[in-house]
Amino acid sequence: GAVVSQHPSRVICKSGTSVKIECRSLDFQATTMFWYRQFPKQSLMLMATSNEGSKATYEQGVEKDKFLINHASLTLSTLTVTSAHPEDSSFYICSALPTGDYGYTFGSGTRLTVV
Amino acid sequence: KNQVEQSPQSLIILEGKNCTLQCNYTVSPFSNLRWYKQDTGRGPVSLTIMTFSENTKSNGRYTATLDADTKQSSLHITASQLSDSASYICVVSGRGGGYNKLIFGAGTRLAVHP
Numbered sequence: 101g102a103v104v105s106q107h108p109s110r111v112i113c114k115s116g117t118s119v120k121i122e123c124r125s126l127d128f129q130a131t132t133m134f135w136y137r138q139f140p141k142q143s144l145m146l147m148a149t150s151n152e153g154s155k156a157t158y159e160q161g162v163e164k165d166k167f168l169i170n171h172a173s174l175t176l177s178t179l180t181v182t183s184a185h186p187e188d189s190s191f192y193i194c195s196a197l198p199t200g201d202y203g204y205t206f207g208s209g210t211r212l213t214v215v
Numbered sequence: 216k217n218q219v220e221q222s223p224q225s226l227i228i229l230e231g232k233n234c235t236l237q238c239n240y241t242v243s244p245f246s247n248l249r250w251y252k253q254d255t256g257r258g259p260v261s262l263t264i265m266t267f268s269e270n271t272k273s274n275g276r277y278t279a280t281l282d283a284d285t286k287q288s289s290l291h292i293t294a295s296q297l298s299d300s301a302s303y304i305c306v307v308s309g310r311g312g313g314y315n316k317l318i319f320g321a322g323t324r325l326a327v328h329p
Contacts, residue, residue: 106258134317143304143319144259193258203249204306204317206258
């Protein structure tokens with residue numbers, strides 16, 4: 101089955117530093133990937149749509165300069181949280197849609213803690 | 216406005232019992248509906264996916280139903296196990312924008328106690 105690998109699973113960083121999260125489609129190509137943010141006991145909130153070879157599309161209220169997305173290949177999208185602050189601490193999840201399939205596949209998530 | 220509402224918000228049942236989770240949606244035009252299981256600290260894992268013409272679909276002890284006329288879906292869990300403790304998220308896909316935009320429910324947090 102389609103697998104999406106997300107790395108790291110958990111990261112702790114100091115306030116003001118940047119953190120990169122990787123999302124890879126292991127056995128399929130994904131021209132489009134999605135990045136979500138999830139706060140405790142809440143559902144996933146779409147942050148942005150990552151498009152291979154072009155600029156990402158950000159949802160309203162999401163700072164594109166703070167959450168940098170790069171989708172340089174058909175199997176890899178990265179989310180970089182720049183100048184992280186404690187309020188950026190959250191659970192970040194990526195997903196992708198295998199071609200010809202209805203089912204979005206999610207990564208296992210990244211727990212970001214900014215101290 | 217496209218919305219997905221789930222009930223109950225949380226549920227506690229004893230191991231071995233059955234339970235049913237509800238999902239009502241107003242997404243239009245409708246493409247498909249998915250139920251996901253999300254363990255704490257993990258990404259969602261697909262349980263079932265149903266298109267407009269499907270009324271019921273099973274995956275082991277999980278059975279999902281869909282009534283596209285009333286825009287309602289349910290997820291029935293049979294003979295619950297401790298490992299069923301998780302959040303169950305109903306996700307409805309609407310058409311448009313070159314791909315199906317997902318509308319997430321807030322989820323039902325299920326706790327199965329011994």
